[in-house]
Amino acid sequence: MGAILENLTTGGPVIALLAVISLLSITLIAVKLLQLWPVTSGKDQRQNAIELWQTGDKHGAQAQIEQGKSPADRILQYAMGALQNGLKGPLLTAELERRGNEEVQRMNGLIRLLELIAMVSPLLGLLGTVLGMIQSFQELELAQGAANASVLAGGIWQALLTTAAGLVVAIPAAIAAGLFSARIDRAALMIESAVGQLMLADHGR
Template identity: 70%
Template sequence: MSGWWNTLGTGGPIIAVLAAMSLLSLAVIVVKCLALWNCRSGAAMRDEAFGMWRSGDKHGARKAVEAGRSPADRVTAYAMQALASGFKGPALEAELQRRGNDEVAQMNRLIRLLELIAMVSPLLGLLGTVLGMIQSFQELELAEGAANASVLAGGIWQALLTTAAGLLVAIPAAVAAGLLSARIESAAQMIENSVGRLLLIDQNPPV
């Protein structure tokens, strides 16, 4: 282990930091994938519940939506409960917006951490490369021209290794953050659409 660490030179500490960031990134990706697995589910069930609400079976509609597991199901279930109890108007709309915002904020937890890892990792890799190049040229200066090309090349590849490591950490984090953000945005739109449909149906009952 010590020999491997010495081979990395000045890039060793930065490689260690990048390795820790990589493990953290992978852990966050797994946690968020599990948490967001059902965030866009239940569309067909909500359509059926809206049909029941329109036909007057409000209790059945509530029960159907309450069985869902997505943020849209939870906000819609609350909206149905509020409407059934007579809570309507701007006050209800404000409360639904607040609940929707809370759901979106919950889904967005740790996404900023992934984005930060994707942004910082290449910079750390570049820092390691710069430090390694400085060390290589210092050694060349101390050798007063006696250093051969292989020694200089060895220092350069050690320096460039940190840049490669930084990119290897940043790319999966950036891709995951983008895909998860898109999924969250889609789930947020589903919340808005579901609540909007319910309020429209409730305000325009069948004749």
């Protein structure tokens, strides 16, 4: 463990910055995982609620989704309440679209920051490598050819360490951002599907 810490400290401020960014990335991934875990849940309950609505059991339909935790549940619950209060047509459509956009925007929060981490971390690692290589060759020049080859190789190895660290930080962030974005897209489609089915069921009644 001590050897690992010693190797990390030899990377200089770039390694320290990447360590901070890594902690930030892990925290963001954990927060988004907790937030997005339930966003695709409740499909069967929504389907049952829409079937109850179509049969005229409005209270039963609303009771089916009262405890729902997904954006589609919240939008569907509002749509049912609005229809029961007589709100229909373009006004209801516009309000549902606004609420749906807000839900998607809320789910997308911090995803851009993860994408930025995935993009910037390799560049920081490359910067550290370039700076380390410059320092190694400066030492070689100052030694006027008398430098030990193993010492030079050690300096180059330490410089390349920052590139590896940048990739280690970037890869999980990029994977997480991609998976989260795909899950958000699924949740958005579920919102559209649930609202569309409700409108058809209400029209059928």
